[in-house]
Amino acid sequence: MPSLSMKLIPASYVEAYQVILDNPKVTRMTMTLACPISLEMAEARRAPLDTDKASLFRMGLFDGDVLVGEVGTFENEQGNHEIGYLIGQEFWGQGYATAVVPLMIKAIRDGGYDGQIDAGVYDDNPASLRVLMKNDFAPVGKSNVYSVERRREVSGLLLRHRP
Numbered sequence: 621m622p623s624l625s626m627k628l629i630p631a632s633y634v635e636a637y638q639v640i641l642d643n644p645k646v647t648r649m650t651m652t653l654a655c656p657i658s659l660e661m662a663e664a665r666r667a668p669l670d671t672d673k674a675s676l677f678r679m680g681l682f683d684g685d686v687l688v689g690e691v692g693t694f695e696n697e698q699g700n701h702e703i704g705y706l707i708g709q710e711f712w713g714q715g716y717a718t719a720v721v722p723l724m725i726k727a728i729r730d731g732g733y734d735g736q737i738d739a740g741v742y743d744d745n746p747a748s749l750r751v752l753m754k755n756d757f758a759p760v761g762k763s764n765v766y767s768v769e770r771r772r773e774v775s776g777l778l779l780r781h782r783p
Contacts, residue, residue, distance in 0.1 A: 624719050626691055629666040629680035636687045638662035640708035647769040649745050654769040675731030688716050700736040701728055721755040737781040742774045756782045
């Protein structure tokens with residue numbers, strides 16, 4: 621996918637962003653989102669993270685000029701950087717998640733972070749588990765993480781990147 625890029629989401633894309641986010645099949649695999657997602661919520665979410673760490677970010681995932689999803693990083697409870705991604709449902713199964721994980725790792729490293737990189741996946745998301753395993757992540761433990769969409773803790777795995 622030579623035209624794949626991660627960048628801040630321009631204001632002109634907020635409606636497309638809202639459509640991607642306002643889908644319970646997408647948000648149920650995230651920790652922090654729940655439908656309905658209003659246009660105002662999408663607008664607020666597209667703003668850059670308030671951090672001085674270049675290795676922490678939330679951006680749009682673009683294929684050329686088409687917004688296909690969102691990628692981001694945060695500091696997890698272990699103090700490591702954790703990656704997260706969501707792909708719009710109409711783009712599922714096209715290799716976007718598999719292709720963007722190495723770009724995210726490179727961006728984290730280019731941002732000056734040299735520690736562990738983790739990822740979490742719910743037990744009922746085998747596609748994302750396959751994406752992470754293909755990108756040299758290995759399970760390091762079980763986790764129970766609250767899902768806002770599901771309104772409960774959901775069991776899953778914590779994975780760590782093997783450089």
